[in-house]
Structures are given as C-alpha cells and as structure tokens.
Amino acid sequence: MPYLTLLLLLPISGAVVIALLPGSKPKLIRRAALLFSAAALVWAWGLLVLFDSSLAGMQLVEVVSWNPRLGTSYAVGIDGISYRWCCWQHYSV
Numbered sequence: 001m002p003y004l005t006l007l008l009l010l011p012i013s014g015a016v017v018i019a020l021l022p023g024s025k026p027k028l029i030r031r032a033a034l035l036f037s038a039a040a041l042v043w044a045w046g047l048l049v050l051f052d053s054s055l056a057g058m059q060l061v062e063v064v065s066w067n068p069r070l071g072t073s074y075a076v077g078i079d080g081i082s083y084r085w086c087c088w089q090h091y092s093v
Helices: 004-022 026-048 080-092
Strands: 058-069 072-078
Touching: 004 026, 004 058, 004 072
Parallel strands: none
Antiparallel strands: 058 072
C-alpha cells in the first residue's frame, strides 16, 4: 500500500477541497482544514507502527516507473531523521 504517497496526497486533496468550498462559509472552510490536517497528522503518527527504528536506511519505499524509455520514475521513502521531521511538520500545521 502506498503509505507515503497517501501522506503526501492528504494535504493536497485538502487544499483542493478547501479551494472548491464557497468563501461565504468560513466555518465550513475551517472545519475542512482541521479535518484534513488532523487526518494527515494521524496518518503520519500511525506510520510509526510500520516504521522499524532498529533498521538503517530507507523504509516504506515506493517506486513507480513513469516512462521507462526516459528512465523516469516516482520514488519516495523515509529514514529515521526524515520520519521525525515528517511527524513534526504535520504536528506544527
């Protein structure tokens, strides 16, 4: 399952939803922002269950080839320092 991709897409999808909401309803906009921020925070902290701090190197790695002829691909992974920063970043938002 693409755990880190979902973590990247949660705030982006929240921004899209908020952009589509009517500006005349600020309470709805705030609730949507809080909902998507909380979902990203819970998801980031939930990844702690899958993260093994005793291993060195990248974990939860996802690699998807986009264009094999050009050699382009989408790759994302996380290590110990990045994981702590990721959790803190979602907490501070």
